[in-house]
Amino acid sequence: MKIVFLTAAAHAGGAEAALLELMRALREARPDWPLHLIAGVDGPLLQQARDAGVNSEVLAFEDAIRLSGEERFSAGGGWWRKLQRALRLACGAMSALFYVRQLRARFQQLQPDLIHSHGMKMHLFASLAERRAGDAITPLIWHFQDYLSARPTLAPFLGRLAGKCAAVIATSESVAADVRRILPGVPITTIYNVIDPEKFQCEGSTLELDKLARFPPPPAGTLRVGLIATFARWKGHETFLRAISVFPRDRKVHFYVIGGPIYATPGSQWDVEALKKLAEELGIADRVSFTGFVEDTAAAIRAVDIVVHASTEPEPFGLVIIQTMACGRPIISSALGGASELIEPEVDGITFPAGDSE
Numbered sequence: 001m002k003i004v005f006l007t008a009a010a011h012a013g014g015a016e017a018a019l020l021e022l023m024r025a026l027r028e029a030r031p032d033w034p035l036h037l038i039a040g041v042d043g044p045l046l047q048q049a050r051d052a053g054v055n056s057e058v059l060a061f062e063d064a065i066r067l068s069g070e071e072r073f074s075a076g077g078g079w080w081r082k083l084q085r086a087l088r089l090a091c092g093a094m095s096a097l098f099y100v101r102q103l104r105a106r107f108q109q110l111q112p113d114l115i116h117s118h119g120m121k122m123h124l125f126a127s128l129a130e131r132r133a134g135d136a137i138t139p140l141i142w143h144f145q146d147y148l149s150a151r152p153t154l155a156p157f158l159g160r161l162a163g164k165c166a167a168v169i170a171t172s173e174s175v176a177a178d179v180r181r182i183l184p185g186v187p188i189t190t191i192y193n194v195i196d197p198e199k200f201q202c203e204g205s206t207l208e209l210d211k212l213a214r215f216p217p218p219p220a221g222t223l224r225v226g227l228i229a230t231f232a233r234w235k236g237h238e239t240f241l242r243a244i245s246v247f248p249r250d251r252k253v254h255f256y257v258i259g260g261p262i263y264a265t266p267g268s269q270w271d272v273e274a275l276k277k278l279a280e281e282l283g284i285a286d287r288v289s290f291t292g293f294v295e296d297t298a299a300a301i302r303a304v305d306i307v308v309h310a311s312t313e314p315e316p317f318g319l320v321i322i323q324t325m326a327c328g329r330p331i332i333s334s335a336l337g338g339a340s341e342l343i344e345p346e347v348d349g350i351t352f353p354a355g356d357s358e
Contacts, residue, residue: 002034004112005054006103006126008061008119010043012295013230014319015145018171018193019118020045024052025194036110038103040121041066044295059102064095065121100128107131107138115140120154127161139166145193146316147178147337155182162186171317172338193317195326199298202328206303207296209256213289218254226256226304228297228320229311231269236310236334238278242357243310245282255284258300260293301327309333312355318342321349 005023009016023035035054039046040061049056103125107115115138117126123142131138142165148155159182168188170176176190209224210217218224229235237257244255261269272290279285294300297320301307307324309315314337321342324331331349333339345351 001030001113002111003036003114003116004107004110005035005037006039006115006117006119006122007037007045008040008121010039010041010045010058012044012293014193014317015118015171016043016045017195017319018145018317019143020048020052021194021196023049023054024196027053036112038106040119059099059106061099061121062095065099096125100125104129104131112138114138116143117141118143118145120146120148120151120158123165124154124157124161127158127164130164137164140164141167141169143169143171144175144179144316145171147175147314148182149178150313159183172341174314174337174341175316193319193322195319195323197326200301200323200326201298202302204302205296205299207291207294207299209258209291209300209303210289212291212294213256215289219252221252223251223253223306224256224304225253225306225308226258226300227308227310228258228300228324229309230259231261231271231275233268233270234311234313236308236312236355237270237275239310239312239334239355239357240308241275241278241282241284241288243308244279244284244288246358249287253287255288256304257288257290258294258304259291297323298327301329304329306330306332309339310354311336311339313337315339325349 005019007016007019027035037049037054037056038059040059042058046056046058107129108131115126117123117140126140130140148158162183165186168179168186170179170188170190171193173190176188180188227237227240247253257275261271276290279288301324307320307329309318309321309331311334316338318339321331321333321339325348333343333349333351334354335343335351336354343349343351
């Protein structure tokens with residue numbers, strides 16, 4: 001069986017890590033099956049997939065598509081901001097039609113038996129670029145790693161195209177329930193994301209977080225607490241910093257913000273200078289270090305004593321939660337969405353109400 005995987009992103013986020021493990025596992029289980037990955041942007045996922053024996057290529061999005069994501073935290077802004085969004089959507093629509101033609105041509109060349117799409121944009125494009133072989137249509141699977149309800153612009157389009165989708169995979173029961181509300185009648189199966197237990201284990205290399213942050217190391221015996229996340233605004237960085245501001249200063253604890261911005265959509269993420277400014281305003285600049293993006297998540301987890309997962313919105317899955325558990329570190333997490341399916345409070349970790357810095 002020849003499978004073509006589609007992804008709208010190729011950076012080092014949780015969804016991309018999950019897709020990579022899926023392809024690796026399938027390559028191991030079916031070494032004779034041709035696997036091919038098409039990404040809308042370039043990024044580390046492409047080479048990682050090649051290393052796993054998956055043919056990979058970039059069929060590049062134009063900027064109008066790449067920058068046209070949902071601005072979940074930028075709904076306001078007055079008439080000028082609304083006009084900018086409308087113009088971006090119009091340009092994105094024209095570019096999308098051209099991209100669908102390109103994608104349809106690649107399907108004709110590759111002749112896949114199955115198409116497996118990741119990311120809302122790719123769900124849309126794959127449906128419009130459906131491949132026919134005689135009277136048959138190549139089956140298409142939509143793999144949801146996010147909430148469809150969080151994409152009010154794309155959701156109506158996917159609702160109209162749901163008949164072109166043979167099946168849906170959801171990354172958690174929470175995501176499955178969300179998709180089911182919007183796409184009734186589409187067969188949905190929940191398959192949790194996985195990690196490589198050989199990579200994520202208690203013993204192994206650690207990162208020099210203080211060196212990465214260019215910050216003096218704390219005194220010996222200091223407890224290290226880290227928030228490990230992309231800079232998406234809903235990942236709870238502000239909650240984390242405000243929690244530090246109310247934490248007693250007489251405790252020997254140092255805090256780390258581990259990660260960086262990876263998204264292209266305007267208004268969707270923090271920049272490090274804004275977070276550092278907030279830390280200064282809260283009077284905690286001497287208690288928190290910013291490491292920037294790190295590639296080796298396992299080594300980052302092993303470098304701290306406690307990991308915090310502070311998402312302020314429902315988490316589709318929460319990959320860092322199971323990564324932390326596998327590395328034998330305690331997890332303190334908000335418990336919304338898929339994250340609540342991974343943690344039994346006071347057994348697997350400590351949970352708290354989302355956004356509650358106290």
